[in-house]
Amino acid sequence: MDNPRGDKRNRQLGESFWPDLGNLLGAVTRAMGVTLRNLFRKPVTLQYPTVKRVFPDRFRGVLALTYDKETAEENCIGCRLCEYVCPPQVIKVEMLKAEKRNFAKTFTLELYACEFCELCVQVCPTDAIIMMKSFDLATSDRRELLLDKDRLHTIGLQFDPSWATGTGLRAMQTPPKAAPEGKSEVKAATGESSSATGESSSATGESSSG
Numbered sequence: 001m002d003n004p005r006g007d008k009r010n011r012q013l014g015e016s017f018w019p020d021l022g023n024l025l026g027a028v029t030r031a032m033g034v035t036l037r038n039l040f041r042k043p044v045t046l047q048y049p050t051v052k053r054v055f056p057d058r059f060r061g062v063l064a065l066t067y068d069k070e071t072a073e074e075n076c077i078g079c080r081l082c083e084y085v086c087p088p089q090v091i092k093v094e095m096l097k098a099e100k101r102n103f104a105k106t107f108t109l110e111l112y113a114c115e116f117c118e119l120c121v122q123v124c125p126t127d128a129i130i131m132m133k134s135f136d137l138a139t140s141d142r143r144e145l146l147l148d149k150d151r152l153h154t155i156g157l158q159f160d161p162s163w164a165t166g167t168g169l170r171a172m173q174t175p176p177k178a179a180p181e182g183k184s185e186v187k188a189a190t191g192e193s194s195s196a197t198g199e200s201s202s203a204t205g206e207s208s209s210g
């Protein structure tokens with residue numbers, strides 16, 4: 001028995017076969033071309049953690065506490081400025097008063113809630129808290145990111161420090177000093193005298209034309 005609808009469908013399939021095959025081969029060739037091009041490129045990925053990436057100087061990584069390089073004493077004087085400035089309030093410091101200087105009796109930092117804003121580094125008067133060129137504390141257990149004073153000091157010895165210290169950041173953001181008053185007065189006077197000269201010459205011009 002004749003089936004006109006089936007015949008029509010077969011005819012349509014036959015007509016689109018070669019264009020479809022052409023499109024498919026074109027797509028496969030383009031995809032293989034991309035694969036071939038990338039085969040000879042230098043990979044951008046590294047075999048972490050066996051190979052470590054070199055971070056730029058301004059990398060803002062995990063926070064740490066520092067020791068004085070000469071005296072080996074803790075730099076933190078327990079002033080609590082970092083605690084006051086921290087937006088999410090993840091730093092808690094307890095001061096220990098001593099005869100010559102103060103210390104941090106306890107210092108805790110909840111790294112899991114840190115915004116990495118660097119404000120604590122910026123306000124620290126003794127460069128005691130800094131950022132390191134590392135994010136290696138990544139973990140699936142939040143409790144490991146509640147850092148106490150000992151852990152923060154260990155991190156400070158473990159990784160390379162980032163460029164920023166409180167002293168460096170404050171110096172960078174201080175506006176340039178104005179020129180001494182005497183010099184600015186001389187400059188102003190010089191400016192006035194030249195304008196005065198301009199006026200006199202124009203006056204001279206007026207008189208000559210007149």
Ligand code: SF4
Nearest residue numbers: 086114115117118120
């Ligand atoms: S980097 Fe910002 S959020 Fe993190 S501890 Fe310092 S001040 Fe707080």
Ligand code: SF4
Nearest residue numbers: 076077079080082124
């Ligand atoms: S880290 Fe710096 S700002 Fe924070 S308590 Fe210690 S000395 Fe003060």
